[in-house]
Amino acid sequence: RKEVEQDPGPFNVPEGATVAFNCTYSNSASQSFFWYRQDCRKEPKLLMSVYSSGNEDGRFTAQLNRASQYISLLIRDSKLSDSATYLCVVTTLREYGNKLVFGAGTILRVKS
């Protein structure tokens, strides 16, 4: 079982739609959680951190459920420019220290 699992998609949605992604993680000791965005053939970039209380940044809302070990990302009023791969990232303790573990990503395609 992968440590961080995401539905690979693709999620094909029309402009203006609301779309949500979930991500599950296997290590209950995971400490920090993030969503990164990766455009096609580009590098990942931090989209937002995920806090236990949930957090919102414009059209984007991230939530963490520690009991069920999943995090979510909600995008409202989707734009064409939101088309990308969204990477779920958690920090997990390894023998060499606390390191980021990346999910394989969820592909979002927003169409006009």
Add this chain to the structure above:
Amino acid sequence: NAGVTQTPKFRVLKTGQSMTLLCAQDMNHEYMYWYRQDPGMGLRLIHYSVGEGTTAKGEVPDGYNVSRLKKQNFLLGLESAAPSQTSVYFCASSKRGQGVGDNEQFFGPGTRLTVL
């Protein structure tokens, strides 16, 4: 500010050849990392460095070596390339270590390596 840069952007090697990937950052970050990204898998940590002159193994270090002689540079070497090392390689840097608060990692544009 160029951020994190990587050279080369593309490279094709034959099995058994060696090469070095160069990563440079101008943000005065202490921590630097090398990842590989393969289809259907998340980024995996190869090696990392917590400061000039230090390096450490990550999750998938076999077949790679690294050096951090200067704070701004982090080199990744392939001693004898194998087809299994065909991948996209990303370098990243951060102010502090992973898992220490909201410590954003800044990534370079990547190097696409093919080993024939």
